[in-house]
Amino acid sequence: MITLGEYIVAKQNDFPEATGELSLLLSAIRLATKVVNREINKAGLVDIIGTTGIENIQGEVQQKMDLYANDTFKAALEARGEVCGVASEEEEDFITFNGKRSVNSKYVVLMDPLDGSSNIDVNVSVGTIFSIYRRISPLGGPVTLNDFLQPGSRQVAAGYVVYGSSTMLVYTTGHGVHGFTCDPSLGVFYLSHENIQIPEDGQIYSINEGNYLKFPDGVKKYLKFCQEIDSVSNRPYTSRYIGSLVSDFHRNLLKGGIYIYPSTASSPQGKLRLLYECNPMAFLVEQAGGSASDGFNRIMELKPTALHQRVPFFCGSRNMVADVQTMMEKYSS
Ligand code: AHM
Ligand code: MG
Secondary structure (H helix, E strand, O other): OOEHHHHHHHHHHOOOOOOOHHHHHHHHHHHHHHHHHHHHHOOOOOOOOOEEEEEOOOOOEEEHHHHHHHHHHHHHHHHHOOEEEEEEOOOOOOEEOOOHHHHOOOEEEEEEEEEOHHHHHHOOOEEEEEEEEEOOOOOOOOOOHHHHOOOHHHEEEEEEEEEOOOEEEEEEOOOOEEEEEEEOOOOEEEEEEOOOOOOOOOOEEEOOHHHHHHOOHHHHHHHHHHHOOEOOOOEOOEEOOOOOHHHHHHHHHHHOOEEEEOOOOOOOOOOOEHHHHHHHHHHHHHHOOOEEEOOOOEHHHOOOOOOOOEOOEEEEOHHHHHHHHHHHHHHOO
């Protein structure tokens, strides 16, 4: 039985140049995860569910747990002093930490503290997504917007937590993808899925088909392809869509599949955010042997221009992403 804390330290020892700062940062995330997990499990019991009535900066109604998770992750990251700034889906602008240790720390964190939170009051799994970069501004000086607008290929680490039938934390530091399952009686994460590999050919497609008429032609053609009968490629594929990115991604990562949130006629850039959702998932899926695209380009090579930028997202088993990209290029470019 290897715990997450032990695993992080063991991996750090593989790199003689490591200073331990990233390990401390990950342990701050682990602590916040436990606190949020405890509250989510109580969500049906206490008056913490429901909406605040306030809209976040994307005009979506914030759920109370969104705010709680946002505050908890911010507080844990600030207290540890290993992070000089944070950008969050729930905050309009990035946040600078001014503590003595923080200003000299080299990392920034980008996060979606509670993704899929509109599902929480119907007991559907939700998640936290995080992404870590080295700052590019000088140590000791102010954090700048450019520290956060780096392409996903520069991520140092990324991960997610799925608050599901079990709570799991899955992360990568660029050396494979590893999953840890929480023992709720002890509040300890144990290594349960070392070196996760996504099957190259999946059988599951995940998309909100209610938007079908608004999809680009390339996506419509791909959906028809998924539904065709073909014994060689084992089609039709299975359609599975929870509507909670972390859960849909997690299932597809383990079983093989593709998650698609394309551009639609009403949302030309899709719905998901490049910095808080797509880049971290792209890093994870590539580390597991899969791929992530905006329909034409590799997600992690896109140069971000704004904190809350959205992007069409095609992510999962490598051959499935290649198939849909071929159809996008043929019918939608
Ligand atoms: P959120 O960050 O506001 O929770 O929105 C992101 C969520 C994803 O978890 C999910 O995959 C997607 O929105 C579902 O959107 P839709 O309801 O349009 O299918
Ligand atoms: Mg989200």
